Amino acid sequence: MAKCNVCGKEKSANVSCDWKYFEIDEREYERVKYGEEKRSGSAGEPFCQGCGTPAGGYHHPGCPVEECPLCKKTVLECECDV
Numbered sequence: 289m290a291k292c293n294v295c296g297k298e299k300s301a302n303v304s305c306d307w308k309y310f311e312i313d314e315r316e317y318e319r320v321k322y323g324e325e326k327r328s329g330s331a332g333e334p335f336c337q338g339c340g341t342p343a344g345g346y347h348h349p350g351c352p353v354e355e356c357p358l359c360k361k362t363v364l365e366c367e368c369d370v
């Protein structure tokens with residue numbers, strides 16, 4: 289497993305990312321934590337299937353489960369400037 293390139297933690301260790309906010313147009317938006325996604329069907333799993341973060345933790349960047357706090361799409365589909 290790879291290390292997260294933002295927080296430097298090993299993703300397989302099931303730890304939350306340290307990156308908490310997206311900055312868009314000089315405003316900060318809290319990122320959507322694992323377990324708070326509107327669309328993903330991953331609820332009930334103790335750890336994110338995409339990046340290993342625990343419930344209530346922040347996803348590591350690049351995770352396909354993470355949702356954008358603005359448009360509520362997954363960050364991979366999102367077109368916001370984050």
Ligand SMILES: [Zn+2]
Pocket residue numbers: 292293294295296297304305306307347348349
């Ligand atoms: Zn991370």
Ligand SMILES: [Zn+2]
Pocket residue numbers: 322336337338339340341347348351352353354
């Ligand atoms: Zn994730």
Ligand SMILES: [Zn+2]
Pocket residue numbers: 356357358359360361366367368
């Ligand atoms: Zn977005």
